[in-house]
Amino acid sequence: MSQISLKDVTKRYGTLTTVDRVSLDIGQGEFVAFLGPSGCGKTTTLRMIAGLTLASEGSVCFGARDVTDLPPYLRNAGLVFQGYALFPHMSVAQNVAFGLEMRKVGGAEAQRRVIEALALVKLDHLADRLPKQLSGGQQQRVALARAIVYEPEVLLLDEPLSALDAKLRHEVRADLRRLQSKLGLTTIFVTHDQDEALSVADRIVVMSAGKVEQVGTPREIYQRPASRFVAEFIGMTNIFAGGVEPGGHFRTAGGESFAIPAGTRRDGISAFAVRPEQIVLRRAAAEDGADAGCLPATVEDIVYRGALTELVVRTASGMPLIVQRQNSDLPQADEPRPGDAVIASWPSGSTMLF
Ligand SMILES: Nc1ncnc2c1ncn2[C@@H]1O[C@H](COP(=O)(O)OP(=O)(O)O)[C@@H](O)[C@H]1O
Ligand SMILES: [Mg+2]
Secondary structure, eight states, X not given: OOSEEEEEEEXXXXXXXXXXXXXXXXXXXXXXXXXXXXXXXXXXXXXXXXXXXXXXXXXXXXXXXXXXXXXXXXXXXXXXXXXXXXXXXXXXXXXXXXXXXXXXXXXXXXXXXXXXXXXXXXXXXXXXXXXXGSOHHHHHHHHHHHHHTTOOSEEEEESTTTTSOHHHHHHXXXXXXXXXXXXXXXXXXXXXXXXXXXXXXXXXXXXXXXXXXXXXXXXXXXXXXXXXXXXXXXXXXXXXXXXXXTTSEEEETTSOXXXXXXXXXXXXXXXXXXXXXXXXXXXXXXTOOOOTTEEEEEEEEEEEETTEEEEEEEETTSOEEEEEEEOOSOOOTTOOXXXXXXXXXXXXXXXXXX
């Protein structure tokens, strides 16, 4: 049985539908990320799971228990929400103990569990500090300890790392992932950051305009996006408008023709996409024709980005194409330069059609 089960969960504000018939099953111990642009309904969906907002329609179940109409404290979910700040006048230990007191756990038992929760987030040595005496990352960890101290069935986190700088975000999210799998906590993690979702989640739920666009593993979402929206939202993508010709090639609006994998669906296709890291550039030679999948282009821009180099090349029809190359090799004598004529190609199996 799923640990969390949503059936047609919908939220309306007057005539505005902000979450539209979201259905989803999350397994015991699974780590799921809700990912999507700002305003797509991630927080609202999570709030309905937490009980902070009531669904207009549909149902929310935790295991066999229908919690749709229960208040948050009867759902047994650990919450880290924006605006759920630490109490500034209470020590770290008191902040963490608060959830236990609400659940009538006190005395030595409460003390033991507070220390245990703080040890899990590696903050037991700071139990007596006030929140303002902690760094941002430490405060986020206290919020996490406060959410897990009463051993919730599920952990619901709304952009819990957004206030942290990049390095700290990396650290805390690794800690979070370790903690989550150690405790086997069923977790939903809301983020608008695709890197974060790809790196922590077992499965990603991509949302757009109140609806679920795709549910899948990070690999599935990245390699087999179900829609153009997902392809463009997750990672960088070169997209060409056009259509499939009777001969089985994709012809762009600008007239380029690309091979497509055998056996792909052909009707209703209006866009062709290829990821920047799939594209290989070689120097154009006199004998190069306009072979399908081999695209003559001119190097326009080269941007060094540390681990990789990004090149912008422009096709004969004027389409820009972004190409990424890993910077693991030593610099080579025939590095492309702006103005060079090149041939871009890619494995036809790496292409995506929408
Ligand atoms: N209390 C509310 N009343 C009216 N509209 C709301 C309310 N809360 C959220 N919304 C709207 O619902 C949509 C989804 O919001 P939200 O769930 O916060 O998105 P996300 O977390 O994905 O950024 C937004 O358009 C937002 O303006
Ligand atoms: Mg939000």
